[in-house]
Amino acid sequence: MAEKKLTVLQMLPALEGGGVERGTLEVAEALAGRGHRSLVISAGGRMVQQLEAEGSEHFCWPVDRKTPWTLRLIWPLRRFLKEQGVDILHFRSRVPGWVAYLAWRGMDRHSRPRLISTVHGLHSVSAYSAVMTKGERVIAVSKTVQRYILENYPSTPPERINLVYRGVDPAAFPYGYKPADEWLTNWYKEFPQLRGKKVLPLAGRITRLKGHHDFIDLIQMLIEDGMPVHGLIVGGKDPRRLAYAEELQEKISSLGLQGDITFTGNRSDIRDVYAVSDLVLSLSTKPESFGRSVLEALSMGVPVVGYDHGGVGEILKALFVEGLTPLSDIDQLKNRVKKLLNSRCCVEKNKVFLHASMIEKTLAIYAECSR
Incomplete structure (x- = not known):
């Protein structure tokens, strides 16, 4: 059976640089490369050009502002999700998370996208941070994050939490690399x-x-x-x-x-x-x-x-x-x-935290949710 082509929207505050941003671009590139439609909403930044060059569509919304005003975006986002036919709504930070969650919650449960969150950081424990556990699937980027969720947000069903390590591409950081x-x-x-x-x-x-x-x-x-x-x-x-x-x-x-x-x-x-x-x-x-x-x-x-x-x-x-x-x-x-x-220590090759594994597991979650 042919793979179902999805429209996936990722949301994060901005695309200036950092681990959250790189993870977003990596997943976006993989989606576009496999024929899916990859959308990203952020307040913009220097990485937008790379994102678009790799086949994704970027929409510049002020989802980086920690003010009540940002919640005005709930209703436009709800319209956007319907108009764009979004299958997967994936948020990666708290401010865009609240906009995404509240927009999604107000939609018809039979036709709305599937909701996924990724917990990238060990945020201060609060009702504000709790939105990161509201996804139908919650991705934890390490066992440390997985424990943080279970200990601080015990109402989150353990079966909803998916451990997906961040990873490095061995081609980007080759073992034994020497500069020119x-x-x-x-x-x-x-x-x-x-x-x-x-x-x-x-x-x-x-x-x-x-x-x-x-x-x-x-x-x-x-x-x-x-x-x-x-x-x-x-x-x-x-x-x-x-x-x-x-x-x-x-x-x-x-x-x-x-x-x-x-x-x-x-x-x-x-x-x-x-x-x-x-x-x-x-x-x-x-x-x-x-x-x-x-x-x-x-x-x-x-x-x-x-x-x-x-x-x-x-x-x-x-x-x-x-x-x-x-x-x-x-x-x-x-x-x-x-x-x-003072010693000749040897670092073993990384076979655990791999970029390819992170991509496969994330896209597998998207596919499972969309069935």
Whole structure:
């Protein structure tokens, strides 16, 4: 029997960049590639061009605004769902989730789309966040998220929760990847201070929860122990938290580490950055729902040391248990990093958290719901 062609609408706040956005684009590309109609509603952003180039249709709606005004979109969305013949309505965040859920709930139950939600984050537990569990199917991006739902929203039937790990495409982050000579030449022109050093990046947006203070303390301790290391803070400054970035720079200056820690800003070449790194750090002080940057580095065979909690701990337990270290214990963190830098550790190939598996499981849920 031929596969039923579906019209799938995904909703998220915006398409500027991040894990939720990348997951949306990956599913959208797979849908379009298989002949389904892929629609996305968001407030727009720099990833819209890629989304449309890969075969999806984008509709720019202000579903990123956390104000009661946004609920005015319920009635236009209800009309949109009918006019476009949407079979699957899939929301991935709370504000668009409330618009989607309330629009869907007011439709005829025999003709409305099937409703799916994906819980990408460990949101504060509240009636506002509870909308993420309102899908007829609720996708959890990790076992950490699955436990979070069951513990904090016990009214959610366990059989409605589907575990679908986020995944990395081995072609995008190849095991053993080496950068091109031209890239290396340009890299060392830009950052000559890295020559002859053990390079340790901490990747992610510069926000307080990412553990930058622990990272700075780690670099200081390693240097005091005679280790030839250089720390990289890889990621853009959050416009709403510029004072935090200044706080980090002041701390680095006060410790005399200006020549030992470099802010690289956002990098579109993160794969190459990982490839020239000796060890990647993940030091979020709050548990993360998944930990894509950890998985990307491990998929390339680059060792990672991360705090043993949340999705990061989950990934390390599966792929590189040697990289686990207790939360916020700086001495143990230092000892773990030193041990790995002084040994020839080997990271197993990623066979668990794969992009293809994530796509197949998500599309299978769509197909099952639409029967």
